[in-house]
Amino acid sequence: MAAVLSVSGSPSPTSRTTRLLRHLDDRLRRQGHEVTPLNVRTLPAEALLGADLRHPAITAVADLFARADGVVVGTPVYKAAYSGLLKSLLDVLPQYALSGKTVLPLATGGSTAHVLAIDYALRPVLTSMGAAHIVPGWFTLDRDIAREDGVPVVAPAAAGALEQVTDQFSAVLGGRVGALAATA
Known part of the structure; x- marks a missing residue:
């Protein structure tokens, strides 16, 4: 079982990015990982x-980053890049906070015009922080992420692709991907 840190870089309290991450956190837990969610917006702005x-926070x-075997980084796309809130967090972490870690980058946005933000904006920063392996990330349209009865729901068209990238991330970490597929 790997320790996974699931980081939402969204400043919104009703964030679709956070909904998406919590949906994937559940899948990772079923695959045997210990998942710790982190909403960057809850950290002290000062x-x-x-x-x-x-600062203690x-x-x-x-310390959460240091203890994690893998990190899922989710961000809304603003102005063709990841959020400033996520940038603020990455800037205060040690230079090689991702050293030896497997990373899954995810992004959400209102238009497919932002689909390359992961590769052109986020991936270079994650690489510079020493990530050992950055699995292919995924961009999900805002309209494909909802909440029903308090539970995050992803549209079927997007869910399949997200399961694939999450399973690839899990496989690199040593999760029980095959066992989950057999029961799904």
Whole structure:
């Protein structure tokens, strides 16, 4: 069982990005991983924007990254790039906070015009932070992410692709992907 940190870089309290991540967190748990969710928007703004590396919240998050075997990074796309909130977090982490880690980058947005934001904006930063393996990421349209009775729901067309990238991430971490597929 691998330790997975699931990071939402959305500033919105009703975030589709966070919904998507929590949906995938459940799949990763069923595959045998221990998943810790992190909503960056809950961290103190003064610590992030002031780059207070000794703030208890920042040191606690750095510790979460250090303990994780894998990291799922989700972000809404704003102005053809990942969120400024996520950038603020990545800036206060140690330079090689992703060293030796497997990373799954995910993005959400209103238009397919933003589909390349993962590869052209986010992937270079994750690489510079020392990620050992960045699995192919996935972009999901906002309209494909909903909430029904408080439970995150992903449209069937998007769900299949997301399951594939999540299963690839899990397989790299050593999850029980085959066992889940047999029961799904």
